[in-house]
Amino acid sequence: MLPADTGFSARTPPCLLLPSSYQSSAMFAKAFKVKSNTVMKGSDRRKLRADVGTTFPGLSTENLAELMPSKEELNIVKVYAHKGDSLTLYVHNKNPILFELERKLYPTVYTLWRFPDLLPAFGTWPPVLEKMAGGADLMLPGVVLPSTGLPGVEQGRLCAVTLVGNRAPVAIGVATVSTREMLASGMKGKGFNILHTYKDQLWASGDKSGPPVIAPLETEASPEEDDEQHSPDLMLDTHESETQMKNLCLTDVAADKNRESEDIAVEEGIETTKDSENISPQEAMDVLLNQCFFQALKYKVKKSDLPLLTSSFLRNYLFSCCPEGEQVDIKKSSYKKLSKFLQVMQQRKILQVKELTKGVESIVEVDWKHPDIRSFAAPVSEPTASSENIDVGTEDFYQPPEIISLYGISAKMMPLFQESGQKKGNLLSQNDVRSMIISYVKKNELVHPENKNFVTVNPVICDCLLDKSEQHDITLLKWDDLVTRCLERMQHSHQVTFPGSSPVIRKGNIEPIDINVAQRASNKKVTMIKNLELYGLDPQSFASLLQQKVQASATCTPLPGAKDRVQVQIQGNQLPHIGRLLLDHFKIPRKYVNGLDLSTKSSKKK
Template sequence: MFSRAFRVRSNTAIKGSDRRKLRTDVAAAFPNFSAEQLTEFIPNKEELNVIKIYSHKGEAITLYMNNKNPILFEIEKALYPTVYALWVYPDLLPVFSTWPPVLQKLAGGADLMLPGVAVPSSGLPQVERGTLCAVTLLGNRAPVAVAVATMSTAEMLAAGMKGKGFAVLHTYTDHLWEYGDKSYPPILAPLVTDPAEMETAEEEMERKEPVISFSTDPLQHVDVGDLSLKEQDSCAVQSGKEELGENRAAEGTVDANTEVQQEAEDSRTPQEQMDALLSQCFFHALKCKVKKSDLPLLTSTFLRSHMFSCCPAGQQLDIKKSSYKKFSKFLQCMQHQKILQVKELNKGVESIVEVDWKHPDIKTFAVPEGFSSASAAQDNKNEDREQVYHAPEIIPLYGVSTKMIPLFQESGHRKGSILSSSEVRNIIVNYVKTNELVDETNKNFVKVNAVLCDCLLEKSEQDEISNLKWDDLFSRCLDRLQPLHQVTFVGQEPIVRKGNIEPIDITVAQRSSNKKVTIIKNLELYGLDPQCVANTLQQKVQASATITPLPGTKDRVQVQIQGNQIHHLAKMLLEEYQLPRRHVQGLEKAPKLGRKK
C-alpha cells in the first residue's frame, strides 16, 4: 500500500475532543492496550497531528502523527498501527516470523506467502481470517510489517503452509516509514525460553536460508536477487553451513572472553544490574540519538523513543526494578550531576531543555559493540536530516537570442550561448572600441551603427536615435537577451534554468466568516521543503497548516496557514533561512503592529 510515494492533502493538529475520541477508537480496535499504555500512546499534551493523504492508487488514508512519527493509519474507518508504534508495543498484535531476506520482497509490495512463514515448535498463533497481525524477523521481536491474515491458522496448516498467508499493508523501509524519522527497528529478544526450541529455529534457518544477516538494518547487507523460499541448490547450502560454522566459532571465542565479565555482573543484585542498564541506555541515548536541535525534548519521549531503543538484545529496561523506581527521580539525579537540565514547560509535563554535551560522563561513554555500526549509521542519517539550511546562490544569466547574433558573433558566440552580465558588458565594450563607435565629442555616448540599430532600436526609433548613453546601451542589450538564472545549492552542481527566478510569493486571502489565511508559493525553487516549512510554522504560531497543489503546475505545492502570519514568515525566511529580501515577495502585507485583533 505504501510501496510507492503518496500525496499529502492536509496536515492539522488534533484538538482535545478529537484526542479523546481517537483514544476510544484505539481502545476498541486494540483491546490489549492497558489504560496506562493508551494514555501514553495518545497523550494529552504532546504534539499530535492528523494528516490526510492519497495513496498512489487514489485511496484516501488518514495518518496520525506523534512526535514526527506516524503511529496509526486509518482506512475506511479501520485503524492500523505502524511499525513505529509496534516497536514500542511489540505484543500488541499476533506475531508471525519470517527470514530477513524476505523483508525486501515485502517492502517492494509483495504479500507474505506461507512458505516464507517460520513455524516454531510451539506452533503458530491462533488467528482467524481477517485478523490484523505483525510480521517479525527471526532473531528479533521488533515487527517489520503489518499484515492481514488471508486465512485462519487451521486453514494455513491444512493447506500444508502453501499459498498466500498475509496481505501486507505496511512495512519497515516503505514510504510511510520514510515519512517518520527513518529510525531502525530496536533489537528485542524473542520470547523463547526453551533451548531446544532455539536450536530448532537455528537449524530451520540454516536449512532454508544460508545467507542471513541480523544487523539492525535487515536490508543493509542482504543481496536477495531472485530469492525464493524453495530449496536452494546444494552448493549454496554448503556455503551457508560453512559461513554459519565460522560465525559460531567466532561467537564461542567472544563468549570465552566475556565469561569473566558475566560472572562479575552476576555477583550484583538485580537492582544494581537494572541501575547499570538504566545508566547505559541513558548515556547511549544522549550520545547517539539526541541532537541539540531536538531540545526541548519531553522526558516521556526521551524514554520511549530513545532510551528503550538503546537497550541491548536479551535485556529489558524496567525502571520500577531499579533503585530510582521513577524516571523523574533518575533525571533529578542526572540533573544534580549537571549532565542535563529539566524544566516543567507545561503544567504537569517535564522536558529536557539543556544537555552538557561536554560532560565527562557523556564524552567517555563507550557505545556497546552491538550498537556501534547501527548507531553510526543512525547518526549519519540524523545529521543529514538536521543540516542547517543554506540559501542557494542565485546568479542571473543571459542567452544570446536570434536577433542579437550579429552583435555577439564577432566575439565567437552563437545562438544560445550563456553569458553573465559582466561578460555581456565586456563584449559590448570590446565591440564598441573595435568598431570605433565612441563619440569623439562626448565619450559618454556611443554612435549607433547598422548592427546596433538592428539589434537594439525599435523601428520607430531607427530614424531618430543616432547616439546612446553607455548605460542605455547596456540595459537595452540585456533586455533583448534571453533571461536565464543559475541556482547553486551547497554541495551540489549548479543548475541553469530558463527565465528569471520566481520569488517566494506570500499572499493573504479572505475565507468564509471573514477569516484570513496566508498562502506561500515557490518554496521548492529555493530548496525548501514545503512540508517542513508548514510543520515549523504550525509549531511557531499554533495554527492549522495544509499543503495543496499549486494551480497551473504539475508537481509543485503551496502552503496555506490560518491567519495573517507574514511577520513570522518574514522572521523565518529572512533571519533563520538567510534568504535575500529581493527573493521574497509580499512582506509588505503584514498586519500593522499594535492593531487590535
C-alpha cells in the first residue's frame, strides 16, 4: 500500500460523484498556481496505470501503454486552482493527460482526442464552446438531439461534449440529471456541470494543439433543424442572460439600420446587391487570405526580413493582418495548403520561394513594385511605412511541428512482418511495430507457458534479433527486450508535419536544436544555436526576440557545412534564457533540444 500523500489510494470513479468542493464550471477558466512538479517513479506509474484501467475499463492494456509509455517521462504537477481547489495533474510530453480532484481521476481533452469514445458524448454548437471555456455550464437547450437519440446516462455520470460534425470531445462535464429526466423536462434547465474544456487554462498548459477532425458515427441534426428549440443562445447559465440581452439589442439595432439603408436605396432607385450572401465559405476564405497576404507584404514585411521562412510569414505577419473576429484557415480555402498558395503568387511574379530543405521553404524575394501590391488598399488604417517590428514572443500562433518516428522494414526483418501483410520498405509507427510483434508471437504460440512475461525465441526471431554471439545462449526474451531489439534493427525515418502543410518524411532521426557555448578572445563567451529551421522557427526572428530578452548582441551567420542554413549567435552564456524560450514559450519537446544540460554541469563544477 502506498502512503496516503501520494494520491493513489482509495480513488473513486468520476462517474459516481461530483467533487464536494466543486462550486462552478470555472475551475480552469483562470490561471492556476503550480505548487510542485516532480518526475513520477516507476512504482507510482504502475499504480496509476492500474487505477486508470479500473476507472476507465474501455481502455485496453495497449491503450494504457500508449497513454503512459513505460520508458518516457511522466510528471506529477500539484496545482491550486484560482478558487483554491487543490488538484494533481499528470503530464506526459508537456501535455496534461489526466487530472485528479478529491481522489477522482478525470481525462483531459488531450487524452480524449486519442480515445474519443472513452466517455458517453453529447453534442452542442460551436458558439457554445467559447462560453464554456469562460466558465458557463451546458444547458439542455444547447444539446443537439441526434437522430439515434441521446446516450443513456445517470445523474452524476462523467460525460464528454462534442461539436456538431466532429466526434472529437471539446469538454468534459458531470450530468446534473439522467437522460430520462432530460427528455422528460423537454430539454430545459441545466444539463452538465462543466469541469474542463478545450481553450481553458488546463488546455493552455499543454502544447495548445487543436482538436482533430473525427467523423461522426451517426447523422447529427443539421443546423437548420430545430433552430429555435436548440439555439446556442439558450444554453448559457443564468448569469449570462444579461450579456445575451445586450448583444441581442445590439444585433436588432444593426439589423434595423441595415433594413433602413436598404429601404432608402430602393426609394432612390439604387439596386441593392447581396453578393455576400451568394459567396460560398470557400470563396470567402480565399478573399480573406488574399487580403491578409497583400496587407502583410505591403505594410509588415521589410526587405531586411528576407529570407523569411514561410511558416514564420504565416504566423508572424499574415495572421496578424486578419480583421478582428475573423481567422484565416487555409485548409478551408481553395488552395488547401500554404505552399500551393505561395506557388500561385510566385507564378504571378509577386514573390520568390526557395526550398531550404525538404518541406522547409523560405521567401527569398518580394517585388514590392508589383501592380497588385502597389494597388492594394487596406480595409482599415495601417502604418504607411513598413517599419513595424514583429515580436515573435507575443504571437500565439506558433505551434511546434508534429514529429513521429517511423521504422522501415529491411530485408532481414521481413520474416517478422510478413504474416501481417507488410512489404519490404514499408514505414511503421512504434505502436504499429509493437502490435505486429505481439500478433506474430501469439499467432505462433511463442508466449512462455510458465511465465507470460517471456517469449520463446524461434528460428525467425533468432535470425532477425539476435547477434551471432547470442544465438546459442539466448532462448527466451522479455517482451520489452523483444520490441526494443526490433526497433533498433529497423531502418529509422521520421515524419514532420508543420501546421497548414502536408507531412514530410525524411530518412534518419531528426536533428535536434543544438546549443553550444564557445570561448572567444579575452575570455568572452558566445552561445550558438542551430537547426531552428527544422522546427519551423525563423532564426532571424528568434535572434531578435532573444536579443530583446537578454539585452545582448545577437546575429545570424551561415552554418558551416550546411547549405542555406544559418545559426544564431549571441554574446555570453545564455543557456537558461534559451531553454525557457524553446521549452516554455515555443513548446519544443525537451528531447529535441541538445545542450541545455551544459548549464547544469557548469554550475556543479563551480
